[in-house]
Amino acid sequence: MERSRLLQCLSADYMRLREVAGSGLTAKVPSCPGWTVADLVRHVGQVYLHKAEVMRIGSWPDPWPPEEVRIESPIALLDRGYGALTHEFSRRGVDSPATTWHRPDQTVKFWMRRMAQETVIHRIDAELAHKIDSAPVPDDLAADGVAEVLELFVGYGSTAWPDDFNQVLADAKGRTIRVDVLSPDATSWLIRADTDRVHVTRSTPDPAPSDPAPAATVSGDPAPLLRWLWARESNSTTDVHSPIEVKGDEEALTELRTLLRAGTQ
Template sequence: MEFTRFLDCLAADYDRMRTVVGTDADAAVPTCPGWTVADLTRHVGEVYLHKTVAMREGVEPEPWPPKEFAEEEPAALLDRGYTALRAEFATRAPGDAAAGWYTPDQSVGFWIRRMAQETVVHRIDAELATGRPVTPVPDDLAVDGIDELLKVFVSFAVAEWGEYFTEILDGSPGRTFLVRAGDAVWRVRTGPGEFAVTDGAGDGGADVTLSGAPEAVLRRLWNRTGTEDDDGVRVEGAPEAVEELRRCIVVATQ
């Protein structure tokens, strides 16, 4: 995706989220246990401001968030965070250097992509919490979100912080997963200390195949389906293998 496209998606999902969070601040967020809509709103505002500071100062600020943020009304914090984030993006090129936890890509472009994906997931959270219809996720954004989740979150986390995945992967017999989202396909190989992702179906069979429309697959992998009855995703494979993939994603994204 082009960076201008990411920014357009970010704007659209922020606008939708901002409308929704103003309707029921006390509603529980089913996809973020223990959070209310107000907590979700505050979180996104804090994330926006954190990334703004990381770009501006060249280092991710710690500790975070500042104590004074707790005194600010959640929607006002969200508005302030979004305004600051967009202003920072407007002053920089995607290729400019920026601090971040993902060492292979220390650029402003990384945060443009990440904030677009952060916002669409939390926009879905807000809609599920308030009982609003979930606005469709464009196919290109959903496919990119799946790619980011598998490669930037899970594969990178297993390589960098493998100790957190020891309980999940050390007993793995070595499994292959195919994730299909429309025309896009990823092949995932797991095993002790391994979570390797390649584009395309590759050769040979798979222990698990997960397939569906891009939005459905994105929401299933991020556990944003809202219901397990029929989310439009087809899963074929042994339950213990499916669980291995799920647990890796949970650890990498918590």
């Protein structure tokens, strides 16, 4: 996604989060056990401030967080954090250097993408807390989010933070799971968990003859698939058909869910 589009999505979801949070800060967030909306908003505001400071000083701030964060009201912190973050973005190009946790990408664009994705997931959390209809997630943002969670949080994460994955990988059997984004630009990923790491590779919905037969498949349009991968589905009812098609070996699907939890905890 281009810079302008990432910043547009970030702005829209920040405003939506702020709007929904204005309905009440005491509601419990079902997708973040133990959190209220106040905790959620405080978290996002603090994340914004942290990434702004990372870009400003060129390294990880230590100590963190600053004392005033602990006593600031959640909405005020969110607004201040967003202002600081977008100010730092405005001063830098997408290829400007920035410290990140993804070694192959030490640029400002990494944080533009990450903050846009962070915000859309957490505004969905706020909507779930208040049991209101979710605002649409644009296809381009959702498809980019699917790529991020699979390639960075699961694939890269399994080698960058092996301790988080050791338990789930201990009994890995090398099964392959295919995840398909059905539209607008069909893309697929093959995920294979071995005992030492998780291999995540891009493929196509029409597998090549050399591709291994998947033990299971998960497929859907970009927005519902993003929500499924982040375990942010709407409350299901028996008379509503799931927008996600899940097929195949139950153990493999459970393994994928466990890998996602390990990568996104």
